[in-house]
Amino acid sequence: MPKISVKGNSMPESPIRKLVPFAEKAVKNGKKIYLLNIGQPDIKSPAAAMDAVRNHDIEVLSYSHSAGFEGYRKKLADYYNKTAIPVTSEEIIITTGGSEALLFAMGSIADTGDEIIIPEPFYANYNGFATASGVKIVPVESKIETNFALPPISEFEKLITPKTKAILICNPGNPTGYLYTKEEIQQLAEIAIKHDIFVVADEVYREFAYDGAKHYSIMSIPGMEQHAIMIDSVSKRYSMCGARIGCLVSKNKEVINTAMKFAQARLSPPTFEQIASEAALDTPQSYFDDVIKEYTSRRNLLISGLEEIEGVKVAVPKGAFYCIAELPVTNADDFAKWLLEDYQLNNETIMVAPAAGFYSTPNTGLNQVRIAYVLKKEDLEKAINILKEALIAYNK
Structure with missing residues (x-):
């Protein structure tokens, strides 16, 4: 057999x-x-997104650009710039959910046997993405006693080896709900620059911050232009889990160019879902x-x-x-x-x-x-x- x-x-x-x-x-x-x-x-889900699909006039359901529709990427870039993330449409690749963005990121920065450090507990599918990509996860434990705050940077330092390619975080966290402080994000940026590695930040829950707290993106830290990769999605922000639209964002041109090859290999993200996601950007505050x-x-x-x-x-x-x-x-x-x-x-x-x-x-x-x-x-x-x-x- x-x-x-x-x-x-x-x-x-x-x-x-x-x-x-x-x-x-x-x-x-x-x-x-x-x-x-x-x-x-x-x-x-926002009415604007549902109406955009319901009222379309498409006669041929065709491929989009492998990076996603240009109009959507430009509008998405405008959204990010309003949230203190200075990016352009050329620095965004639309993906089939945040899941595909994570696979593209791992495939672009790590070879078989390379290592990515992740504070645990973490989104369970990181284990699956790492297995599919041949990447080894090196966990650093956060604890319930500290509300799953970022472990001491010294614990990250101990784990960095020549095979370490990135630190991966989810901010705010799934499954913990922990929201990293500005100081914690800054600490991660400093260690990434020091050791010349990436920080991959899964920020799909960015809009969900409570008690007056503020979300700080890894993309907003000066000096991280070549080290930061952001993962995002419409699933949670707009209650559109079934749309399966996400994106990979980076100011590092080599990362974008490499991820584009993965994007081309799967042809394009889905059309109707991009139409809905673009319309969702008009959702009022x-x-x-x-x-x-x-x-x-x-x-x-x-x-x-x-x-x-x-x-x-x-x-x-x-x-x-x-x-x-x-x-x-x-x-x-x-x-x-x-x-x-x-x-x-x-x-x-x-x-x-x-x-x-x-x-x-x-x-x-x-x-x-x-x-x-x-x-x-x-x-x-x-x-x-x-x-x-x-x-x-x-x-x-």
Whole structure:
């Protein structure tokens, strides 16, 4: 029988989606499930984006430029310049989601066996992208006790070798919700310049900053022009996850020219989704003001509810719409499956993402889960109560 590749066998399962078969079975058995496992906002996508697709007059659905439509890139550059990121349309490549942008970045800066340092826990699919790219992730642990703040720069210094090509961060963080301070971003910039490596910043949650905090982009730091690569996406900002439109941004011409070869190899990003994404840039600030107000309220409800559950420890997020919770269980993976297979409260249960899959270090985060607060408050209240009662039942 023909054999599957070593790379294929090494690809990790998604902790966000691997429990879907259990959830599907539970639904078929009549259970209602509150989905806390995935960052799918329930906020309506901007009307301008939906109308742009609905009212199109395209007669031939053709390819776009491999870097994306020029009009979209110019409009996107204008948006970034308004947020203190001085870039031009030539420094932007439109991608099929932020995922493709990350693959292009890894493929452009690292060879097989090269290393990228990432503070963990991190977005679980970084593990998959690294495996697909033949890149080795070198984790540096951030801790729940410090709200998953940036680890000391000295810890990064210890890990840098001749094979180190970049430091990768998610800001604000998925799965932690941590928002890096200006000082932390500056520290990362300084170490990148000192060791002549890249900083790849996944900034898809840039609009989601709470309590008056401000997002600082790696692209805004002077002196980082040749070292900074930004990853972005419309998925979360405009509640358009299904559009699968992202981008890679860099002022480093070699990075852009190299990434363009990957872009050409896949021909072009999707047309209708670019039309919607360009139109979404006309979304008024009031939309984001309302969204931030809603997510702040949801976050406060979730965190206060979790803090009241005996044995639960939780980090308070300052951005994005996730938190990591440490549960009074030995194995969160088993607990998450049990919730779907064996537990119900008034014929309802919850689905969470076991956090071990957000780490690269083996046997780390085994008693943690990621929770996405993307449900309306009434549903969040029910989900918190289900978790509270489920932990009591599980630990009996």
